[in-house]
Amino acid sequence: MSEVPEKAVGQYQISLRDAEGHLLPAAVELGCRDWTEVTGRRTKCRIKLQWAGGVIEETACHFFESFKRVQEKLALHGLLPMCYRASRRIILTGMAADMALGRKAYRVSEDGQLLRPTVDIFKTGDDVEPVSVEAQEQFQAEWWQLFREQ
Structure with missing residues (x-):
C-alpha cells in the first residue's frame, strides 16, 4: 500500500462550533x-482538518468513518463540526459508502423517511443539528432498528 500514491479528492471549508x-x-x-490485492479492493480515505487550534488527521476505509474519528478528537477540544456528517439525522447506507466512499449520506425526516437526494457530508444546511458521535450513533441504531421492523 505504501507504494500506491494518494490522490487528492477534495477540499472544503467548514465551521466548528465551540462551547x-x-x-x-x-x-x-x-x-x-485505492489498490487491489489478491483478496480484493482496498481503500484508505484520509481526512486532514486544520483550524487555528491545531490539525487532526485520520484515515479509514471511507470518509464517513474517517470524519467520525476526526469528530471524536474535536470533541476533546469542545468543538462540533457544522456539517451533515456531524448532524443527528444522518444515515450512511452500504450503497452510499461504496459508491461515494462515504462522502454522501441520507438525511432522515422527522417521520423516519430517508430524504433524497443524498447530501455531501462536508456541506451544511439549515437542517444540520450537530451532535456528539455518541448521540448520532444512538439515532442511527434506533433508526436501523425501526427500519428492520417495518
Missing part, C-alpha cells in the same frame, strides 16, 4: 489511496 457558540473556520483536505 460558547462561536464559529471557527476550518479547512478539510481529502485524500484517497
